[in-house]
Amino acid sequence: MDDIRQRVSVRPVRFLDRLRLHMRESGLAYTTERTYIHWIRRFILFHRKRHPSDMGIPEVEHFLTHLSEDRDCSVGTQRIVLNALVYLYVRFLELSLDGLAFTQAKRPRRLPVVYSRAEIASILSHLSGAGRLRVQLLYGAGLRSAKLLSLRVKDIDFASNNIFVRAGKGNKDRTTMLPQALVADLRRQIERVEILHSQDVAEGFGEVYLPDALALKYPSASRETAWQFLFPASRLGPCPRTGVVRRHHLHPSALAKQIRRAVRAAGIHKPARAHAFRHSFATHLLEAGYDLRTIQELLGHSDISTTEIYTHVVNRGDRGVQSPVDRLSHVNAEIRAPAAGYQLAI
Incomplete structure (x- = not known):
């Protein structure tokens, strides 16, 4: 039953619980909630458990660059992490993340x-x-x-x-x-x-x-x-x-x-x-x-x-697209078969 939402108090004390409640009131799907919470927790742990309100653009840029350069994450994963952090700062903490500059992930989507x-x-x-x-x-x-x-x-x-x-x-x-x-x-x-x-x-x-x-x-x-x-x-x-x-x-x-x-x-x-x-x-x-x-x-x-x-x-x-190599069989057949009325010399 791991797809059942965790119960959260109507007046939560813990930071992540307050964030969860905000996500539910915003109508986010539970899969999105779990994904965002996962990456936000990793962001906090990466910065040695500093409170997100004490961090900002430099820390977000550092984490996104770390995922690209040190963890070799895909473009899609980096975009998900960026969305999670934008939700955290812009929608929940109501802080701006304008002007972010970080190393873009290079591993393409498969x-x-x-x-x-x-x-x-x-x-x-x-x-x-x-x-x-x-x-x-x-x-x-x-x-x-x-x-x-x-x-x-x-x-x-x-x-x-x-x-x-x-x-x-x-x-x-x-x-x-x-x-x-x-x-x-x-x-x-x-x-x-x-x-x-x-x-x-x-x-x-x-x-x-x-x-x-x-x-x-x-x-x-x-x-x-x-x-x-x-x-x-x-x-x-x-x-x-x-x-x-x-x-x-x-x-x-x-x-x-x-x-x-x-x-x-x-x-x-x-x-x-x-x-x-x-x-x-x-x-x-x-x-x-x-x-x-x-x-x-x-x-x-x-x-x-x-x-x-x-x-x-x-x-x-x-x-309706045929590979050139598939046409070689027709050419080979024409080479092997003599034209009508033509007699090979013996």
Whole structure:
């Protein structure tokens, strides 16, 4: 249950707790909150636990330069750290960071790992049941693994053929496509969730975690089938915030382990990553001729430049571009075959 927000007092004393509360009141997603807190803590430790209000532009520049020159961080990582420190100083402490000058990271952003259609079919052939359905959704709907595992029963809308993705990047709700090939399997999965939930209720359990605002607004919703996770954990466990024994969703490590086993069994020599199926979703849509704007909306990217990276990994063979070496076979065939009516001298 490590994706459940830590409880913070309404009048926190500790600096990082006050910062957490400010982030929640600002509507930041929990993943963003955790990432920012992580880097802000590292910034404080790097400067020997000096209070951020006693530091400023020189210390921020020193830390960002250290990450680039000494830690060889990527461009993306340095940008995340910069965003975290800008939030800390500009939005929380209300101090200016104008005129920052630091060494820019040079390690470029790596191209995403993409599986071919044949490789995905081979991976799926080594999966079954709910494990297979999870990977099919990662690929078929372009979901991030965290959003896949946090899906509730009510987020599958068969009537509109949509999957609702709650509190995505930017803490915004969005929809993505519901693959028609998975409708029957999804209905069966929901039936399994209903049976498991009924057993939990019969044994005196049956509650599921809800964010604070929802838990207050709908106090009985935590025991309703609609709010149960689509892919529940195999065991009950105590909530880290309240101690209430609940059934949470499957842990990300279990999903990652299933994918690693399937990729190895398929004999594929590429990194075994859940996110690679999302990359494959976008790349294969681009190869099929869908425009970037459509793919951007399906992925939930706020900036189309993020989506444009898939243009660098698209299979150009499917786009009508032929490599020069592929034409050599035709030339060799013409050399080997004599012209009609021509007789070789003996």
